Amino acid sequence: MTDRPLKQVHLAAHFPGVNNTTVWSDPASGSHIEFDSFRHLAQTAERGKFDFFFLAEGLRLRETKGRIHDLDVVGRPESITVLNALAAVTERIGLAATVNATFNEPYELARRFASLDHLSGGRAAWNVVTSSDAFTGENFRRGGYLDRADRYTRAAESVQLAREFWDAGEEPVRHRGPQFEVEGRLSLPRPPQGHPVVIQAGDSAEGREFAAATADVVFSRHSDFAAGRAFHADVKGRLAGYGRKPDELKIMPAATFVLGDTDADAAERAAEVRRAQVSPQTAIAFLEQVWGVDLADHDPDGPLPVVDPDPDSALVQGRVRIPDPVGTAERWRALAAEKGLSSRELVIEVTGRQSFIGSPATVAERIDHFVQQDAADGFILVPHLTPGGLDEFVDRVVPLLQERGVFRADYTGPTLRDHLGLPLPERR
Template identity: 45%
Template sequence: MAATDYARPDARLHLAGFFPFGPAYVWSEAERQDVYYDFASWRRLAQTAERGLFSTLFLGDSQRLREHLGRITDHSVTGRPDQLVLFAHLAAVTERIGLVATLNTTFNDPVDLARRLASVDVLSGGRAGWNIVTTDNDWTGENFRRGGEVGHAERYRHAEEHLATVQELWAGWSRDGSREIVRGARRAWPSVPPSPQGQPVLFQAGESPEGRDFAARHAEGIFSRYLQFDAALEFAGDMRRRLVRAGRPEDDLRIFPATRITLGATESEARDKARWFRDRTWSDRRVRAVVEAVWGHDLADHPVDGPLPAHDPVVATQTLTNGVVNTSDRPLRTAAAWRTLAEDRGLTMRQLVLHLNETVEFVGTPSGVADELAHYVRSGAIDGLNLVPNAVPGGYDEVVEHLVPALQDRGIYRTAYEGVTLRENLGLRPAVTHRRAAV
């Protein structure tokens, strides 16, 4: 298709550096295991991403280390430095790239969060963003001496109140330097002036109808899991309709699904590299851990290249209490469904786990991947990508050196930053609350 035949022929792609907690990197490539906590590693990643004109760095967060069978998970990265502390350091060694932190409304005090996030926004010259998340399980709550599961509706009601308080504090410091007391925040005073972008850019990642509506009312970016083309296009259309119903322009939100990009001089080389990476990161231990999470006990003696265990899981129900997120809380039902799938397709345990964890990734030559991404962004299916590096700290080198020029040649990627703030570089309007206040 010619560019002019698309719904958005002039659209530009945004890249964001994304760092999940799972075993998403080739550990053997790291000189030391503490490279994931070392500032020099983060500095190299951030500066490489900025050289490649990435819009943001985005970090996920966990309020408690994940466990497996009663022990700290031993096959993945389970923690990282405090995001805002790390971003305050990275702001000093970068100039334009945005810094988006995942901060939890369930277990953070809004007055403290508003001050810490606004501090990074001011110190970085207006480059901070907030990924607004909630937490529902008592396992995490125990870390805050709060225990008890938080219902879905209650979480979003609390998130609305939390966000309203934070934004009151951000708006309470006027441009002339005067401050207004924020009564909704227990009579707190704003303690940090606004940055050049007014307030941090708001992101959200909820997939439920409540989460999508929350994003339509408040968010300026949304992190999506939809990257199969038709599903991505459907999700984007749904979000744009929700934006209009919320009284906002349909282009008021940037959609970022997560993915990985593997490049090669030829298609065959790229596929070989992707296969090598998959085999290196999906170790026997990691494959077993997926099945053990459902069966509820150690399967060290069970061959991963054989069938699933013949016996049933040892527990009838399972919660998210240990950070397990892939069992739908119904081990017996999950085990039965997995057995049926494995038998129908003749899959070993390893093959089944790989099948269940297949994701949409972009694998090919720089030219081929650039063409595919041009199709996505010009069709309106995505606005950007949360790009997971294959290694730390050199995981973005190939993308910056080979893919970015190909994207620029197709006119779908910037050749220079548009401004100095994250809001400018994402092409966003003033914050939603500022526009509402001006009406």
Template identity: 70%
Template sequence: MHLAAHFPGVNNTTVWTEGGPEALGNQIGFDSFVHLARTAERGLFDFFFLAEGLRLREHKGRIHDLDVVGRPEAITVLSALAAVTEKLGLAATVNATFNEPYELARRLAGENFRRGGFLDRADRYTRAAEFVAVARTLWDSWPEGERAPRPFAYRGEHFDVSGEFSLPRSPQGRPVVIQAGDSDEGREFAASAADIVFTRHGTLDAGRAFFADVKRRLGAYGREPDSLKIMPGVTFVLGDTAAEAQERAVEVRRQQITPQNALLALEQVWGVDLSSYDPDGPLPDIDPDPESRLTQGRVRHADPFALAERWRALSREKGLSIRETVIEATGRQSFIGTPEAVAAEMDAFVQEDAADGFILVPHLTPHGLDEFVARVVPLLQERGSFRTSYEGTTLRDHLGI
């Protein structure tokens, strides 16, 4: 089993109300990054993952203030964490649309964007595939053991670069590529270019279907099934008894989805100001605005009409208010129970080909991973499902690729 840690914050999964006023500073304070990364390394995790927003988030013309609106630049944070960890892999979002391969290849080997404007959705994976190909051309142009680079040249639809790469090959050859995206194009891109897929398929049946679909695509690219690790992002809530864990999980969800966050979630689907609605009342009977620019700095739902109808159906079926609907529809507590039960369920996912491992997203910053490492990791080790020591020094070693 492979385990990784995700630093929470740029979403509504963080519980803000625990820890008092100082808890707010924990969301971007460097000590928080250090604590979570060192906890993950103590738990022998493969890597620490940091998502990145490309701009400050805005809602209804104001800087968003219901969760983290931004954070320090990801590669800068990981560079600093490299100084305070030894073997833990370090991973971050890097946007292929707004970066250049040569610049990124240099940054990973050792106003933010040269080009402006967005790409059509259909073109993003085309550029991403070419982006990875160019970066790999650069990294591979200095063969292992040689004292100088070989000239490189690449000409394609999006990039035209040539020359010599000035940095020698790193100990793991190439950085590990992690892909997130569930469309058919995303799955095909993962099969062709990624080492890890970060997925949201959290149930056993959905996980097995996704696992089988992506793994079967690898043969077309001359790859073996184990060369791509499928790692869903998951949450967890532990308790000394099953009942205690369920009680804690309910409380966590209510803390995550406050009345204000419930209306925010609804506005991001409908694209209109819903501040006049009661969070404890029924869902709006108006249609979403597909052209809305109410929210900036985050991805808009691809089909707001379909999502709104699913939420309405859920509300009608169970008699739920706005807040209750959002809690039900967006719940992400993947593993809830005693440490023994959680270890067994996680193990089952891996043994039954629903995942190769998990990227854990704790709901507290920075101590949310502590209990898992102390209480669940030893049980996974007793089962023989998780390492008892690091056997290599690079992330590729940890992943076995």
């Protein structure tokens, strides 16, 4: 045990964007395009005093065998457009947009996020993502020009140059680097936050180093306790090399949840949610993502495919291919044999788990435990229903975190940096 003060839990709300998180068959499932859905979820998160509202984004609809899998979310309005509108109907919650550094110029990124920061009174955040995917690049004049090894080089210089524009305001910027040569002016004053908050989600060695050097928040995929502690220690341990302190970077894994009046009730509801998330069609689409072969005639209620995966397949476009598909298939076959699982049951087992399942008291205790034990600094919550899926969490779990003294009763400052406990950057 240590005598350090209790860490404060950070919470954000993710509007589901891709994959099979959303339970479309539920009567409460609403539109992912109508503005009222975004408004409801953002205002619910603000009522719960969350740090920020988060939008993912894809630049091209993902395909399997040239077709769109319509049980995934496949399209919606552009993120910064949505957030600019939300700035008018919210007051304090941060507004975070995912925007690709590969297919956007640093000047336009700096200008768009500075505009959002001014319009919202200092609540803007940029989730920096990269792409070396030629399939996505076909929507742009560059195509798939960027080698995978260069994607973080471009992203790092994009952030650096955006920050130069933010620091300069209306003063001239002269930048010479390996990716960009720019002379120009931002045409806006310096943003209220100095620099809008930078979020990063890469998990490779390059991604972790990029986060340590550049990011304010890491959107981590490590919601398992042991994996979360290892990731937290690894990334925080890299900060000193860049002259940064551990509390200057917040690590917030994505997390799902299912609540019930009792733990048993929640477990029963979670099983229903998992089965609804992984329809027979979704199970086949996921297997094709691993196997790389056409499985249209495969029985989802039968055993796993007997054929070996094709590691060089281009059957699936726009999705990140699961590493080591042959080894993954072998591990899945062993798991299916051990537990007697069909193909669909196997996919449910490996993809459909909720991070937090239980009564409100159980979920509040587990979230607090993760944060106090340095497995995370907080969580970006992804509800399985839009737009009302966060309501129950805000009404039943947030008050218990507040009673524990680990979550704010109200906002203490106007900006997202205030919510996250991040200092205003010095003007360089």
